[in-house]
Amino acid sequence: MKAIVILAVLPTLALAVPRPEEVRRPAATKRYGVEQFMETTTVLGASFSADEQRVVYSSDQTGVFNVFSVSVKGGKPTQLTRATKDATLAVGYFPTDDRVLFTRDSGGDEQHHLYVRTAEGQEQDLTPGDKHRASFFGWSHDDAAFYVLTNERDARFQDIYRYDAKTYARTRLYEGDGEHVPAALSPDGKWLALEKSRTLSDSDVYLFELATRKTRHLTAHSGNATWKAATFDPTSSALYLLTNEGSEFMRVERHELVTGKRERVEEPTWDVLSTAFSKRGTLRVTRVNEDGRTTLQVHDVKTGKPRALPALPSGTISEVALSRGEKRMTFLVDTDNAPANLYVHDFATRKSTRLTDTLGKTLDAKVLVASESVRFKSFDGLEIPALLYKPHQASAKQQAPAIVFVHGGPGGQSAKGYSSFFQFLVHHGYVVLAVNNRGSEGYGKSFFAADDQQHGKAPLQDCVEAKKYLAGLPYVDGERVAILGPSYGGYMVLAAMTFHPDVFAVGVDAFGITDWLSALEELPPHKQALREALYQELGNPQTQAAMLREISPRFHAEKIRRPLLVIQGAQDPRVPKALTDALVEAVRKNGVSVDYFVLPEDGHGFSSKKSEAETSARILSFLEQHLRPRGARPGSEAASE
Secondary structure, X not given: OOOXXXXXXXXHHHOOOOOHHHOOOOOOOOOOOHHHHHOOOOEEEEEEOOOOOEEXXXXXXXXXXXXXXXXOOOOOOEEOOOOOOOOEEEEEEOOOOOOEEEEEOOOOOOOOEEEEEOOOOOEEEOOOOOOOOEEEEEEOOOOOEEEEEEOOOOOOOOEXXXXXXXXXXXXXXXXXXXXXXXXXXXXXXXXXXXXXXEEOOEEEEEEEEOOOOEEEEOOOOOOOOOEEEEEEOOOOOEEEEEEOOOOOOOEEEEEEOOOOOEEEEEOOOOEEEEEEEOOOOOEEEEEEEEOOEEEEEEEEOOOOOEOOOOOOOOOEEEEEEEOOOOOEEEEEEEEOOEEEEEEEEEOOOOEEEEOOOOOOOOOOHHHOOOOEEEEEEOOOOOEEEEEEEOOOOOOOOOOEEEEEEEOOOOOOOOOOOOOHHHHHHHHOOOEEEEEOOOOOOOOOHHHHHOOOOOOOOHHHHHXXXXXXXXXXXXXXXXXXXXXXEXXXXXXXXXXXHHHOOOOOOEEEEEOOOOOHHHHHHOOOHHHHHHHHHHHHHHOOOXXXXXXXXXXXXXXXXXXXXXXXXXXXXXXXXXXXXXXXXXXXXXXXXXXXOEEEEEEOOOOOXXXXXXXXXXXXXXXXXXXXXXXXXXXXXXOOOOOOO
């Protein structure tokens, strides 16, 4: 889990989502249950139809992600797919008709396939088979074909196929080698940009000429530096690169393919996330990660000046897409206290239209809270960024229990933006501190690399210091602090409960890694290109087995002494259930309370709203049992609990 624009003010958009300072403390003490918070709809992605009159996107309003279409003028959306179990995500309309591309996996197995839906509603799997994964890689410049990445030839390698847009006949364009990862294809179809990672903070870009099959190294450098291929320009004469070589943050550089000449194009004081051109090349859109918020700039390529855009609430801008005619732009905006909504902006009229309404009708928006960006010093003086969510009712006289939340990764980030789960917990009286421990992205390459070969140690100590920070707040009860996290954050929970057994009152692990030795020895084939980088980051199971055992909770379960809630997807391809079973059994043998919640139809995450709601309710029940003195629940009403 996942923003800013700096130009013209547009009242219709500014008023559509309340700014944090406009949200007032609720007058009543009514308690909302998980059902009201889960009524919130999540929307993802967007692209324009061929006539630019409709937008296709993904929504979980049916309980499972499906594909929907809506007019650029707004109105009731049309549901295009009818999945009841497997998440179905929109890729986009075909450029010349109303066919739609979308992806779908099976039972959370992460083996996504690419499908086409005809205008009549028929669906066809374009990448059939049961042992590979496929993803969309873009349209040809003439719209006669599209490209697909798939590892069907060899599970370790990603090949590129060219599909005819009419017949779906395909030809293999590029054979992957397990080291170089395809990143961008030039509009003229002659050049392919490839990325190769040595570590998670040291990578290079290569240029592959499809006609001669020759590869050229573009970014030779010394020391650690990240180089990424962002996009080719519309004339296929230059490749735009992202890099932090010689600096802490990612910038944009332009590399001329013929001469090799390179120039700096954009150099903000934060990480550039992406830059991309519109179809005709008139506009270029750049997104920047600014202290956990996403800023957006739309550049007029001819004049070099930014295009005027609406003023947006302080939150996250994502899923930006320009229409082929370059008249409109669609994007998502969400803030801490307002879930992501889909908008269309018309450049000519400077009018923005909100296309979705994602907040549940029964939930009073006034109960929602905005986060505060904070910093605290860790054990070695390193400043750690975090987002702090304070319940309306918390005060020095009414101290609240608290949660240290650790994001996934390694290398993720807790960013500004709406979280139904956070709002649910905060509404029920829990302070939440979402920590960006060392190793998190977005705060410079030194901070990002500070966790290398330190997992279970320095980054974990940051979370211990986060607990101390919370305990120092006047409205927090320092004796009632939990640690909670998913995936890598789940590992941090288990590590905290194992290696710092007396710091946190309880732990909540969701899909967390218990054994790094097994996880790295049994990397799935499609992670082949990242194998050495992960070894550099975490440890090599062939030469550092003892170290990996030392930091893996599975081998030290006897140290866990505090209550634990463990959430596991039965179909999880990344964290095998058997390993989690073993840890739970070992902890229970020591007489420690373990609530083990297995989701039978889920993988590494939630496959449906139902699973998310059940898990959220289970977490709250666990926290209430262990962190609330009897009879001390907040508020005077208990509606829908």
